[in-house]
Amino acid sequence: MTARIIDGKHIAAELRGKVTDAVHRMLRDRGLVPGLAVVLVGQNPASEVYVRNKSKAVTEAGMRPHDHHLPASTSEAALLELVAKLNADPAVNGILVQLPLPEQIDAQKVIAAIDPAKDVDGFHPVNAGKLASGLPALVPCTPLGCIMLAKKVHASLAGLEAVVIGRSNIVGKPVAQLLLAENATVTIAHSKTVDLPSVCRRADVLVAAIGKPEMVRRDWIKPGATVIDVGINRVAGEGGKTRIVGDVAAEVSQVAGALTPVPGGVGPMTIACLLANTLRAACMQHGLPAPNIGS
Numbered sequence: 001m002t003a004r005i006i007d008g009k010h011i012a013a014e015l016r017g018k019v020t021d022a023v024h025r026m027l028r029d030r031g032l033v034p035g036l037a038v039v040l041v042g043q044n045p046a047s048e049v050y051v052r053n054k055s056k057a058v059t060e061a062g063m064r065p066h067d068h069h070l071p072a073s074t075s076e077a078a079l080l081e082l083v084a085k086l087n088a089d090p091a092v093n094g095i096l097v098q099l100p101l102p103e104q105i106d107a108q109k110v111i112a113a114i115d116p117a118k119d120v121d122g123f124h125p126v127n128a129g130k131l132a133s134g135l136p137a138l139v140p141c142t143p144l145g146c147i148m149l150a151k152k153v154h155a156s157l158a159g160l161e162a163v164v165i166g167r168s169n170i171v172g173k174p175v176a177q178l179l180l181a182e183n184a185t186v187t188i189a190h191s192k193t194v195d196l197p198s199v200c201r202r203a204d205v206l207v208a209a210i211g212k213p214e215m216v217r218r219d220w221i222k223p224g225a226t227v228i229d230v231g232i233n234r235v236a237g238e239g240g241k242t243r244i245v246g247d248v249a250a251e252v253s254q255v256a257g258a259l260t261p262v263p264g265g266v267g268p269m270t271i272a273c274l275l276a277n278t279l280r281a282a283c284m285q286h287g288l289p290a291p292n293i294g295s
């Protein structure tokens with residue numbers, strides 16, 4: 001058996017198309033253009049690529065990017081001042097501060113300073129708390145993408161055994177909350193979990209968000225399980241080039257029922273969900289109904 005490959009690129013393109021249509025309708029019917037502020041501090045090469053891709057996607061969706069690139073030496077006070085300005089700017093509906101931040105800046109303080117209504121990353125404690133309480137919230141983009149991909153395989157996740165490896169605030173915890181909201185039976189595994197392979201073998205849906213190249217092996221997988229690989233790991237490839245691999249070994253496709261590829265699985269969904277969240281935030285701020293974009 002070879003696992004069905006869940007085509008994140010295609011599913012993300014569909015979502016982006018729906019967001020773009022809704023943005024065009026918003027302009028036509030209300031004269032409004034959603035705006036996303038992306039703030040990058042310093043010159044982390046991976047962050048520069050992410051930020052460039054996000055701004056490009058915002059423009060392609062018909063929304064307005066507000067890019068702020070600050071030097072690595074930026075003080076915490078200066079960044080907080082910019083966040084306050086963006087909070088107050090009616091043209092800015094979403095604010096994303098790219099992590100990681102330089103060491104002189106307390107990332108938690110900056111996240112807490114963002115207006116929760118503009119927190120399109122869903123990292124603000126108010127949004128995390130709402131998600132945990134089952135209230136409508138802006139939800140982190142990568143976890144949202146994971147659930148959308150899992151639901152392309154399972155019309156309903158109710159009653160399924162779901163195992164999430166990883167408990168970060170960015171991926172593991174919110175993806176577990178979303179699985180719970182879908183009525184799955186959820187286990188969160190992490191670096192202190194005893195006998196991880198046997199915990200994983202329970203899973204009908206396994207989400208790997210570890211950051212360890214190809215750690216999940218074929219004998220960890222229940223035959224036919226759906227495996228969502230969140231990992232993005234740069235490893236040395238042939239000829240001195242780096243290549244990107246996930247947290248799940250390729251051999252897993254011999255046992256799993258469905259599997260997200262890396263690249264081309266969860267990654268493209270993250271940007272598509274960011275666009276969806278920016279549109280959602282704009283609708284909320286203008287008192288409009290939630291957009292009908294099917295996620």
Ligand code: NAD
Nearest residue numbers: 142166167168171190191209210211230231232266267270
């Ligand atoms: P993190 O380092 O904050 O968290 C990793 C988690 O894995 C921790 O909770 C830790 O307990 C767990 N872990 C570490 N070693 C373990 C082990 N040996 N056994 C079991 N659990 C272990 O990372 P993160 O921010 O959650 O990201 C996880 C991965 O997802 C990374 O590869 C990251 O690059 C990737 N990521 C991808 C996207 C995307 O768009 N596809 C977005 C965010 C993160």
